[in-house]
Amino acid sequence: MPSTPLDGEPVPSDGSLPEAALAELGERPFGLYVHVPFCTVRCGYCDFNTYTAEELGPAGGAPGASRATYAQAAVAEVRRARRVLGDRDLPVSTIFFGGGTPTLLSPEDLGSVVAAAAQEFGLAPDVEVTTESNPDSVDASSLERLREVGINRVSFGMQSQVPHVLEVLDRTHDPRRVPAVVQWARAAGIEQVSLDLIYGTPGESRADWATSVEAAVACEPDHVSAYSLIVEDGTALARRVRRGELPMPDEDDLADKYALADERLVAAGLGWYEVSNWSTDAATRCRHNLLYWTGGDWWGVGPGAHSHVGGVRWWNVKHPAAYADRIGADRSPAQAREVLAPEDRRVERVLLELRLREGLDVDVLDATGRAAVPGLVERGLLAERAGRIALTERARLLADGVVRELVS
Numbered sequence: 001m002p003s004t005p006l007d008g009e010p011v012p013s014d015g016s017l018p019e020a021a022l023a024e025l026g027e028r029p030f031g032l033y034v035h036v037p038f039c040t041v042r043c044g045y046c047d048f049n050t051y052t053a054e055e056l057g058p059a060g061g062a063p064g065a066s067r068a069t070y071a072q073a074a075v076a077e078v079r080r081a082r083r084v085l086g087d088r089d090l091p092v093s094t095i096f097f098g099g100g101t102p103t104l105l106s107p108e109d110l111g112s113v114v115a116a117a118a119q120e121f122g123l124a125p126d127v128e129v130t131t132e133s134n135p136d137s138v139d140a141s142s143l144e145r146l147r148e149v150g151i152n153r154v155s156f157g158m159q160s161q162v163p164h165v166l167e168v169l170d171r172t173h174d175p176r177r178v179p180a181v182v183q184w185a186r187a188a189g190i191e192q193v194s195l196d197l198i199y200g201t202p203g204e205s206r207a208d209w210a211t212s213v214e215a216a217v218a219c220e221p222d223h224v225s226a227y228s229l230i231v232e233d234g235t236a237l238a239r240r241v242r243r244g245e246l247p248m249p250d251e252d253d254l255a256d257k258y259a260l261a262d263e264r265l266v267a268a269g270l271g272w273y274e275v276s277n278w279s280t281d282a283a284t285r286c287r288h289n290l291l292y293w294t295g296g297d298w299w300g301v302g303p304g305a306h307s308h309v310g311g312v313r314w315w316n317v318k319h320p321a322a323y324a325d326r327i328g329a330d331r332s333p334a335q336a337r338e339v340l341a342p343e344d345r346r347v348e349r350v351l352l353e354l355r356l357r358e359g360l361d362v363d364v365l366d367a368t369g370r371a372a373v374p375g376l377v378e379r380g381l382l383a384e385r386a387g388r389i390a391l392t393e394r395a396r397l398l399a400d401g402v403v404r405e406l407v408s
Helices: 020-021 051-063 070-084 107-120 140-148 165-167 176-187 206-218 236-242 250-266 287-291 320-328 342-353 367-378 393-408
Strands: 030-036 092-099 123-133 153-159 192-199 223-228 273-274 277-279 297-300 306-309 310-316 336-338 382-385 386-392
Touching: 030 070, 030 287, 051 206, 070 107, 070 297, 070 320, 070 393, 092 107, 107 140, 123 140, 123 192, 123 287, 123 386, 140 176, 140 206, 153 176, 153 206, 176 192, 176 206, 192 206, 206 250, 223 250, 250 273, 250 277, 250 393, 273 287, 287 297, 306 336, 310 386, 320 386, 342 393, 367 386, 367 393, 386 393
Parallel strands: 030 092, 030 297, 092 123, 123 153, 153 192, 192 223
Antiparallel strands: 223 277, 273 277, 297 306, 306 310, 310 336, 382 386
16 A cells, blocks of 8 residues: 655644645535543553553643643634634534543533534534443443433443453453443433454453353444454553563454354344444444545544544644643644545555445456456455445455455
């Protein structure tokens, strides 16, 4: 795939975008991603842009760099987004609070960001507003308040039902709490509940994984995400693997566990719609993530958040203190950006849309890609129908390899 240096190109101090990018606004759904960079503890496998109070130290007291003042900075960036994007009719179709642990902020803080989006852009009548949450960061009362401020979808970080697996991941929640938080969310009137799972943790047996999948199914969620564990450089988990304390995840084991998850989830009425995601029906798919996978536009709020509008991608400075300083000075928090060439955007469409159940329009492929399709169909990796290609069941775990053959 074409690549751009990680440092990208400079962003104007006011964050203004090229007219060509702005001209595309409104052609696709528009969403907001709000990154909340705070966690009580750092999980050993996590390489996301998150900070504990101890890691922030004195900087955590800066306006916008602490949990107490962060929502003010996020609201200010939402207002900045409106100024940069102009006065186009651009109702927000999805809002996603990710992290970190967004529910370490009060429901009222999260609600203030939703309210700012409503005031500045307006919300689509069927707006989807999601927050991620650790099971130990909410209770029945806080979930009720989340619903009151506009949250209508919650994604709980279950990861595993097995204590020794959670311990390797440095997850601190009690797995017995998961059914309770799902029940509380339902009682609060939150319309959709999703559970996130991780498979392939060192020491996790096939029986352990089956236990976790069955526990998730028993909660009757609307949506399940199941991701294989990736040992990311720089994490505590990677250091333990390097020292020989833990083995690397085994590819065959990962494939077996994916197949188990798919079998059990489908049997429970959850159909796959993206390689790592299952839902009860089309209405319960995560529309915010679909926006990413189908080339939509979104503004990423918060330190380290990424945005995309009309073929321009940019990313904010990572540290909460640096982010707060820029917001406080009424400057763009963007660190750098890249302007995607038409060929880059085409290749990204192949990479992302092929992961979806509906697959990809063959016309998106170039001549080399179209020539590769018959061979992939013959090998049982692609299905072709009515001018579209889609991954077969056994090809889902080989998606990256299939894409390479289509774009090389």
